[in-house]
Amino acid sequence: MPVRPIVLYPDPILRTPCPEVETFDLRLAELVDDLVATMYAAPGVGLAAPQIGVGARVAVVDVRPGGEGSELHVLVNPRIVASEGRESDTEGCLSIPGLAERVDRPERIRIAARDLRGELFEVEAEGFLARAFCHEIDHLDGILFIDRLTGLRKELALRKLRRQTAGVPA
Numbered sequence: 001m002p003v004r005p006i007v008l009y010p011d012p013i014l015r016t017p018c019p020e021v022e023t024f025d026l027r028l029a030e031l032v033d034d035l036v037a038t039m040y041a042a043p044g045v046g047l048a049a050p051q052i053g054v055g056a057r058v059a060v061v062d063v064r065p066g067g068e069g070s071e072l073h074v075l076v077n078p079r080i081v082a083s084e085g086r087e088s089d090t091e092g093c094l095s096i097p098g099l100a101e102r103v104d105r106p107e108r109i110r111i112a113a114r115d116l117r118g119e120l121f122e123v124e125a126e127g128f129l130a131r132a133f134c135h136e137i138d139h140l141d142g143i144l145f146i147d148r149l150t151g152l153r154k155e156l157a158l159r160k161l162r163r164q165t166a167g168v169p170a
Contacts, residue, residue, distance in 0.1 A: 001030070001036070001037040002037065003037050003041040004034050006038065006047075006051055006052065007050065007051050007052065007053050008095055008096070008097070009096045009161065009165070010161075011095075013050045013055060014050055014095055014139070014142070014144060015144075016055060016142050017140070017141050017142040018048075018049060018055050018056055018140045018141075018142075019056070019057065020057045021076050021114070024076070024114070024116060028056075029116055031054060032058065032074055034052060035048075035049065035052065035058065035059070035060045036060050038052055039060055039062070040062075042094050044094045045062060045065065045132055046060065046061040046062075046063075046132045046133075047136070048140055050140070051094060051139060057076065057077045057078070058074075058076050058077075058140075059075045059078065059136035059139065060072060060073065060074055060136075061073040061075065061129070061132045061133060063128050073123070075111070075137075076113055076115065076116065076118075077114050078111050078112070078136075079111065079112055079113070079137070080109050080133075080134070080137060081110050081111060081122070082109065082110040083106035083108065083110075083130075084107065084108050085106060085107030085108055086106065087105060087106075087127075087131075089102065089103070089105070089131060090102050091103045091145045092145075093135070093144065095139075095144070096145075096146065098164065099160060099164075101146070101149055101153055102153065103131075103145050104148065105130065105134050105135075105148075107126060107130065108130055109124070109130045110122055110123070111125070111133055111137070
């Protein structure tokens with residue numbers, strides 16, 4: 001389970017919706033192992049397959065890595081089936097280092113996903129865990145957290161990203 005390089009913005013794979021996983025085999029388990037190792041090494045609380053250059057609908061989340069209540073969630077073909085409430089909090093992204101902004105997300109969600117054996121399950125989440133699930137599912141749909149910004153916040157964030165990608169200090 002090697003730590004893989006994290007793909008950085010503006011790599012086009014980050015904007016490409018991922019196809020669903022159809023084969024639940026050793027290659028999928030190895031991909032998940034690589035995602036987990038890379039997420040923990042970053043360190044991060046979530047990582048989606050396109051962030052390591054793989055176009056597959058797979059993500060991992062652990063909002064308390066190594067801490068009390070740590071719980072690794074492996075999500076294959078996840079989708080949000082219900083959401084309620086709204087909250088705004090600061091988000092960052094391993095693929096967009098150095099940028100963090102307030103993003104509106106559902107306060108509570110229920111997702112349906114498959115495990116490594118292909119078995120369907122549902123999980124409910126609220127607060128930070130719901131936010132992390134939404135963030136990673138967005139990655140699988142080719143959506144970045146900056147796409148969720150509006151108005152002046154979005155304009156300033158995009159301006160900063162343009163400077164960063166051009167090699168100009170922020």
